[in-house]
Amino acid sequence: MTLDASAAPLLTVRDLHVSFTRGGHTVQAVSGVSFDLFEGETLGLVGESGCGKSTTGRAVARVIAPTSGSVVLGDIDLTTCRPSVLRRERTRLQMIFQDPISSLNPRRRVRDIVAEPLDIWHSAKGQERTRIVTEMLEAVGLDPVLAAPCYPRQFSGGQCQRISIARALVMRPKILICDEMVSALDVSIQAQILNLVEDLKAAYGLTVLFIAHDLAVVKNVSDRVAVMYLGRLCEVAGADDLYRSPRHHYTNALLASAVEPDPDAPRTHAPLQGEPPSPLNPPSGCRFRTRCPRAEERCATEVPELREIEPNHHVACHFPVEIRDRAA
Amino acid sequence: MSTSAPDTAVAPDAGTERPTSGELLEVTDLRTTIRTPRGPLVAVDGVSLRLKRGETLGIVGESGSGKTVLSRSIMGLLPGRGTMLTGSVRFDGQELVGAPESLLRSIWGPRIAMVFQDPMTSLNPVHRIGRQIAETLRLHLKLSKKLANQSAVTLLAQVGIPSPELRARNYPVELSGGMRQRVMIAIALACGPELLLADEPTTGLDVTIQAQILDLLAEAQRMRHMAMIFVTHDLGIVATRTDQIMVMYAGRAVEFAPTHQLFANVRMPYTEALLHSTPRMGNPSHTRLAAIDGRPPDLVSRPPGCSFAARCPYAQDKCREESPMLVADAAEPDHFYACWYPRGTSTPVHPQGAPSDA
Known part of the structure; x- marks a missing residue:
């Protein structure tokens, strides 16, 4: 998919900060994240645990309140608008979570779970409500006659994830935020759900923010991919471009660490030693500098800003990876 | 029962002969049945395998395929009540199925060790990690407290834990997931096992x-000439790090x-x-995945025929009626599969039942 950079983005996130305070310590989970989400695209947000990718997703959906920064949907800033406006706007922005079983109320029937947003907004009753629920269940590949009267415990993880998707789509949102939605599923079921997301995206004209740790999964569904490390974005580029020629040293290491089901793939050794520093006390300057092979003095003193080094390829690094010297 | 040094074999049962083939592990027709309220569930259904010293076997399957039950059955780590184990597991010539627990105890740790998926629940949260490693050494190798503590620090250094003297005094909760898995590996390697079972270690x-832990395991295996069984759901992990692979589906090796190959x-x-x-x-983004429709069968009421028939795009009537045996490929005698209408080109020879006939 080609992106028209001149088009106005559907969602604009600027300088988003989220910090949590506990026991006198402040964890900077997200420190200045900015990105645009264009209509009809899937933006993958990838990173390791603790990098702040889920917190970013939650702050965008206003499940949690950001410490500072702005999230603009259309022409409304979700961080500053009145609660009643936020409530209305949120129906256009739905979220799907990792654990499909715990995100469904075990004591409610599938038809009521799916219809709950309709009930809240009094937007459909009686036969109309049943019709919409039937349509949504069919759209996610469940048999409405069999599924509607059942409880979540009667379904497998993959089927519960389908129910979650039906619930998220029932208000016809513009944006879907998927937070590790296939991580708990087996490969064969994961493929079903990923294909379903692609189909629904086309059928309902959705724009997707797809948050996951699995590099291959993210590449499969995304048009563009953003890589996150310790609360900041390192690199944002088109999916094929980013995986072919990563320019940030962290992206490069991340890609080299991934395993592929191919016995002839070069058996690379762990390209990164050690573990990410604590977000309680992140390194000065570039947050990756403590593990970066190219780090110099400047990296400790000056925070690298996300800049466009090639068309549609943004990287936050003072010394980006040269195309020639990429690690194998 | 007296505990012997790791490289001296424990006293064999009467009638046990020494293996001549050099196989470290021989599993023959292993069947694990778990009693459930709905009836017996055959979690592992007639699996056979062989493993030599220094070799790595990958066992791959999705959840419920029986891969974890198989690895625990091999080790004899299943609760006795409600679980029935038949078939044979011979470890270095010693039959483990039905062996008394005293014998198993002398083998667990010094000769067969296991690394589990979840390092947090496998470690004791109220003991310092150094003590947990030293405990194994004192029990099995009869080391003195002082020597065991020193060895624990050495082991922590070997598994790549920075400042091991300080870390030995940490509790598991003070370590990250990766560090805890390194501690688990240190405990598993403490007594120099001949066989390491790694169940979803990453x-x-x-x-x-993950890349660091896989490197660590490969290095430990090479240094110690250990045999290793790698249980995982991820074909990517076993593709470059195993000598052979067993794919399991619904409790059977398929x-x-x-x-x-x-x-x-x-x-x-x-x-x-x-x-x-x-x-x-390696594929471009938006590559359509070939999803497998449906899901694995219920192992309590398993349908007749091939377990995969209901989801298989090539299934024919025979597949739904008769269960295929594991047969050797005509062109590749080491390659076994259980299918009436296999993919690829060469035709199977007559059924052989198990890879042990190879």
Whole structure:
């Protein structure tokens, strides 16, 4: 998919900060994240645990309140608008979570779970409500006659994830935020759900923010991919471009660490030693500098800003990876 | 029962002969039945395998395929009540199925060790990690307290834990997931086992940490000439780090081959489906995945015929009626598969039942 950079983005996130305070310590989970989400695209947000990718997703959906920064949907800033406006706007922005079983109320029937947003907004009753629920269940590949009267415990993880998707789509949102939605599923079921997301995206004209740790999964569904490390974005580029020629040293290491089901793939050794520093006390300057092979003095003193080094390829690094010297 | 040094064999039972083949582990027709309220569930259904010293076997399957139950059955780590184990597990000539617990205890640790998926629940949260490693050494190797503590620090250093003297005094909760898994590996390696069972050792870890742990295991195996069984759901992890792979589906081995042959010439449709449904970084984005419709059968009321028939795009009537045996490929005698209408080109020879006939 080609992106028209001149088009106005559907969602604009600027300088988003989220910090949590506990026991006198402040964890900077997200420190200045900015990105645009264009209509009809899937933006993958990838990173390791603790990098702040889920917190970013939650702050965008206003499940949690950001410490500072702005999230603009259309022409409304979700961080500053009145609660009643936020409530209305949120129906256009739905979220799907990792654990499909715990995100469904075990004591409610599938038809009521799916219809709950309709009930809240009094937007459909009686036969109309049943019709919409039937349509949504069919759209996610469940048999409405069999599924509607059942409880979540009667379904497998993959089927519960389908129910979650039906619930998220029932208000016809513009944006879907998927937070590790296939991580708990087996490969064969994961493929079903990923294909379903692609189909629904086309059928309902959705724009997707797809948050996951699995590099291959993210590449499969995304048009563009953003890589996150310790609360900041390192690199944002088109999916094929980013995986072919990563320019940030962290992206490069991340890609080299991934395993592929191919016995002839070069058996690379762990390209990164050690573990990410604590977000309680992140390194000065570039947050990756403590593990970066190219780090110099400047990296400790000056925070690298996300800049466009090639068309549609943004990287936050003072010394980006040269195309020639990429690690194998 | 007296505990012997790791490299001296424990006293064999009467009638046990020494193996001549050099196989460290021989599993024959192993069947694990678990009693459930709905009836007996055959979690592992007639699995056979052989493993030599220094070799690595990957066992791959989705959840519920029986891969974890198989690895625990091999080790004899199943609760006695409600679980029935038949068949044979011979470890260095010693029969483990039905062996008294005293014998198993002398083997667990010094000769067969296990690394589990979840390092947090496998470690004791109220003991310092150094003590947990030293405990193994004192029990099995009869080391003095002082020597055991010193060895624990050495082991922590060997598994790549920075400042091991300080870390030995930490509690598990003070360590990250990757560090805890290193501690688990240190405990498993403490007594120099001949066979290491790693059950999803990197699931739940980040990719950069996973790469470190996989390197660590490979290095430990090479240094100690250990045999290793790698249980995982991820074909990617076993593709470059195993000598042979067994693919399990619904409690049965459905394909078993040397790693390169398996990937080069997939015969079983389930293995093929697993490969095609895995997203790959090498493919362009938005590549349509070949999803497998449906889900695995209920193991309490298993349908007749091939367990995969209901999801298999190539299934015919025979598949739904008769259960295929594991047969050897005519062209590749090390390559076994259980399928009436295999993928690929060569035709099978007559059924042989188990890879042990190879």
